[in-house]
Amino acid sequence: MKLICLTLLIISGITDSRSEQYEVVGAAGPVLAVAGEDVILPCSVKPSISVVDMRVEWFRLDLRDSQLVHLYEDHVDKNTDQIQSYRERTELDHQELQRGDASLKLSSVRVSDEGLYKCFIQSRSWFDDATVNVSVEAVGRPPVITVDGFDHSGGLHLQCESGGWNPEPDLEWLNSEGVRLSSGTTEKHRNTDGFSVKHTVTVYERDSKIHCRFKLKHHMLETLIITTSPVLAVAGEDVILPCSVKPSISVVDMRVEWFRLDLRDSLVHLYDDHVDKNTDQIQSYRGRTELIHQELQRGDASLKLSSVRVSDEGLYKCFIQSRSWYDDATVNVSVEAGGRPPVITVDGFDHSGGLHLQCESGGWNPEPDLEWLNSEGVRLSSETTEKHRNTDGFSVKHTVTVYERVSKIHCRFRLKHHMLETLIITTSNY
Ligand SMILES: *[C@@H]1O[C@H](CO)[C@@H](O)[C@H](O)[C@H]1NC(C)=O
Ligand SMILES: *[C@@H]1O[C@H](CO)[C@@H](O)[C@H](O)[C@H]1NC(C)=O
Numbered sequence: 001m002k003l004i005c006l007t008l009l010i011i012s013g014i015t016d017s018r019s020e021q022y023e024v025v026g027a028a029g030p031v032l033a034v035a036g037e038d039v040i041l042p043c044s045v046k047p048s049i050s051v052v053d054m055r056v057e058w059f060r061l062d063l064r065d066s067q068l069v070h071l072y073e074d075h076v077d078k079n080t081d082q083i084q085s086y087r088e089r090t091e092l093d094h095q096e097l098q099r100g101d102a103s104l105k106l107s108s109v110r111v112s113d114e115g116l117y118k119c120f121i122q123s124r125s126w127f128d129d130a131t132v133n134v135s136v137e138a139v140g141r142p143p144v145i146t147v148d149g150f151d152h153s154g155g156l157h158l159q160c161e162s163g164g165w166n167p168e169p170d171l172e173w174l175n176s177e178g179v180r181l182s183s184g185t186t187e188k189h190r191n192t193d194g195f196s197v198k199h200t201v202t203v204y205e206r207d208s209k210i211h212c213r214f215k216l217k218h219h220m221l222e223t224l225i226i227t228t229s230p231v232l233a234v235a236g237e238d239v240i241l242p243c244s245v246k247p248s249i250s251v252v253d254m255r256v257e258w259f260r261l262d263l264r265d266s267l268v269h270l271y272d273d274h275v276d277k278n279t280d281q282i283q284s285y286r287g288r289t290e291l292i293h294q295e296l297q298r299g300d301a302s303l304k305l306s307s308v309r310v311s312d313e314g315l316y317k318c319f320i321q322s323r324s325w326y327d328d329a330t331v332n333v334s335v336e337a338g339g340r341p342p343v344i345t346v347d348g349f350d351h352s353g354g355l356h357l358q359c360e361s362g363g364w365n366p367e368p369d370l371e372w373l374n375s376e377g378v379r380l381s382s383e384t385t386e387k388h389r390n391t392d393g394f395s396v397k398h399t400v401t402v403y404e405r406v407s408k409i410h411c412r413f414r415l416k417h418h419m420l421e422t423l424i425i426t427t428s429n430y
Contacts (some may be wrong), residue, residue: 026130248299338418362395
């Protein structure tokens, strides 16, 4: 009985090695995967004999250091040396191995999965491999448009940015009529989550909707900005209040008057008979306004206002008058002022061991958000709030009671583009 068995084994071994000449077949073309979804990387042997007893190795051809994506050997998956980013995301269907199919299921596809894969299948007496080229399409994050300011000629600088795209997306700017605007500068870089792209554009249209559109073959994301947004000035810096005539004829021989719509004795700047006449100008604007006389030739009467103050916030009118005609435009100026560093004062303890703190800061515009945070970044709720406004902006005072010992308490004043923070350390020495 023993002898017969042994003979049978030898015969079957010989038969095996003869029939074990096979070809490994991958995908005909590149495999397209979508980020976040699953994908099958095809690989099988021809003729379709079982590969259950063979070694199946999937690896990346295009990576330098570690390359192993999935290893099946001695009837089990052995993924201890697998590339870290593939952990728990690869699967070989063991039932399909019997039918000669060693396709790899890859879950939750990432941009970094894009590349060349090799499927290598080895029996005792033979081996072959196939290459699979995987492309990943990733739709990035919604584009964000930022206003970067105005220039002398009244052009509005916009910037549009979005990341997480693969392959590199097309970005286009469109105006209300759907006409493509040409980008100024382009910046792009690539990291593991895909391409980030930033374009700038200068827009001369007022009252227009400007679209920023990111596009791939099958996907599109778009953001819109409406250019009537007020002029944002920063306290202490200079700002240009845009105003020009259309068509752009020279206004050198005309009268240009800038005034505040919301104040009574309201002259901000007067240009008349070819000279600036600012004797009746509002006192607080003295020495801070400038019309660029060269630009007047090109129809541009934009006003440069230096060292912006909170009191400059308001509605301005630009009035341009020739001998036979006049027209005006309104410019709404908002001023953002990051105030003085907040000051925390200790107001004492109460019976239950609570520490009373008060935090105060002034010189902010518009009204800032104030928040208290503990060491863990958890927001503490303010008890009382006081605020008042004067010519240099908003002053705000909040109080809080803290029961934590040995903690850092932060008091944070915030505006859209400004933040100031002060810290107090409470210790248990009481
Ligand atoms: C892989 O596919 C991509 C996209 O189709 C192609 O651009 C690239 O050249 C291919 N790489 C190889 C090595 O075939
Ligand atoms: C001016 O802009 C501010 C800030 O955006 C806005 O609150 C205000 O309503 C605007 N005023 C006018 C008259 O458009």
